[in-house]
Amino acid sequence: MSAALAETSAGQDSWLAAFAARERRLANDCPRWLHGLKRTALARFAELGFPTTRVEEWKYTNLAPLARTVFAPAAYFPHAAPQSPCWVETLGGVVVRTLNGAPVTAAGERRFTIGSLRTAWQQTPELVERHLGRYAAFDRHAFLALNTAFFDDGVLIRIADGAVLDEPLVLVHYLSPYDEAPPASHVRTLVLAGRNSQAGIVEAWTGPDGRLYLANSVTEAVLGEGAVLDYVRLQLEGDQAYHFSALHVHQGRASSLAVHTVLLGGRLTRAEIGAVLAGEGASTALNGLYVARAEQHMDNFTTLDHAQPHSTSVELYKGILDDRSSGVFHGRIIVRPEGQKTDAVQRNKNLLLSRDATINTKPQLEIYADDVRCTHGATVGQVDADAIFYLRSRGVGYRDARRLLTLAFAQEITERINPPMLRERLNAELLARLDATQGGVP
Numbered sequence: 001m002s003a004a005l006a007e008t009s010a011g012q013d014s015w016l017a018a019f020a021a022r023e024r025r026l027a028n029d030c031p032r033w034l035h036g037l038k039r040t041a042l043a044r045f046a047e048l049g050f051p052t053t054r055v056e057e058w059k060y061t062n063l064a065p066l067a068r069t070v071f072a073p074a075a076y077f078p079h080a081a082p083q084s085p086c087w088v089e090t091l092g093g094v095v096v097r098t099l100n101g102a103p104v105t106a107a108g109e110r111r112f113t114i115g116s117l118r119t120a121w122q123q124t125p126e127l128v129e130r131h132l133g134r135y136a137a138f139d140r141h142a143f144l145a146l147n148t149a150f151f152d153d154g155v156l157i158r159i160a161d162g163a164v165l166d167e168p169l170v171l172v173h174y175l176s177p178y179d180e181a182p183p184a185s186h187v188r189t190l191v192l193a194g195r196n197s198q199a200g201i202v203e204a205w206t207g208p209d210g211r212l213y214l215a216n217s218v219t220e221a222v223l224g225e226g227a228v229l230d231y232v233r234l235q236l237e238g239d240q241a242y243h244f245s246a247l248h249v250h251q252g253r254a255s256s257l258a259v260h261t262v263l264l265g266g267r268l269t270r271a272e273i274g275a276v277l278a279g280e281g282a283s284t285a286l287n288g289l290y291v292a293r294a295e296q297h298m299d300n301f302t303t304l305d306h307a308q309p310h311s312t313s314v315e316l317y318k319g320i321l322d323d324r325s326s327g328v329f330h331g332r333i334i335v336r337p338e339g340q341k342t343d344a345v346q347r348n349k350n351l352l353l354s355r356d357a358t359i360n361t362k363p364q365l366e367i368y369a370d371d372v373r374c375t376h377g378a379t380v381g382q383v384d385a386d387a388i389f390y391l392r393s394r395g396v397g398y399r400d401a402r403r404l405l406t407l408a409f410a411q412e413i414t415e416r417i418n419p420p421m422l423r424e425r426l427n428a429e430l431l432a433r434l435d436a437t438q439g440g441v442p
Helices: 003-021 023-029 032-048 064-068 087-091 117-123 125-131 142-150 385-392 398-414 420-436
Strands: 094-099 112-116 155-159 169-174 183-193 198-206 213-223 228-236 241-251 256-263 268-277 283-292 297-306 312-321 326-335 343-352 358-367 373-381
Touching (some): 023 032, 032 142, 087 198, 087 420, 112 117, 117 183, 125 183, 228 241, 256 268, 268 283, 312 358, 343 398
Parallel strands (some): 241 268, 326 358
Antiparallel strands (some): 112 155
16 A cells, blocks of 8 residues: 555544544434434445545545545534634624534524524434435535534524515534644534525634634525525635535425525635425526635535426636636536426636636536526636726726726626625625735736
């Protein structure tokens, strides 16, 4: 065995040993069905191992450094309070924090509840068993399997039938300070949106700069018939973080889902979204913005599965890459034989601000029905030279012109995000990044 393979094996073996060390506690803390699910997930992780670039879905994302690193499961603190609140908490709405995946606070009223997933599986085990692990399948995904095996707690969001929420539900995930081995936090969220409900959720991940850690998050969401859900996902991790997040959604008849993903932080990020349009007339909109600099790597993987007729989807992902950063977009639209009258559009646009920045893009259609309208495409380019010339001819400096055009490119995504305060803050964050690095532009 080569030294590299031995190191990778050691990283994987450390997870198996960590699970064995907590087996007795799991047997006491978890109901039998959940303990069995965790054991099955760990066994699947042991079989899969960490994916390599030989796997098509991970072709452009090299996980070898992560696979060689020995992480320690982050400590379980069910009632501890995180330090230094993230700016997302100041934007209004109902705020709930987690620390290392465990809820620090809870909220609820007649129309909704946000609380501990652990409490839910103790008090309403039938409800949690019916949904947990049913949509984010870990049979082909090592990080989903790892999350399922190791989460200690999580967040359950329930939105009542017919509820209309005027304020967003804000969920902010924190990591506790640490001094020894780099920690791994496994965050689990379950969202149940009742029939004809309307709600907005903002989910954000944050962590310290200059510290190595792993954030591995899985969210499952179920939309009842006629439910409307607007979901904003913000990756604001520290600059040395490995971040893996997966959102898997099951949509009922005539339900409507909009997901807005913004990736700003992290050393290496993989953000996955999968939606099954399982009810007739369901609709989905996916909007994504990834802004990378220095040597950041950001990988976006999306799957929209049109399983029933008369469903629609619109997908627009935009990337802005500077310095020596790299990005990936891999989007799949699947139309099942039952998915007649599907209308789907998928677009990926990328702006390279540096000669050393790279992007790999692969929009993909898999159509098994004959009465559909589906289009897809991708573009890669630099800031429009004619537009810069036009602005400079009207007295705008080169750097400011480039900055304004880059921000305008991003705002096609940010202008779709609510609430307005969040949209304004994201635009300010983007401006700060553009001011800090402009691909060597003086």
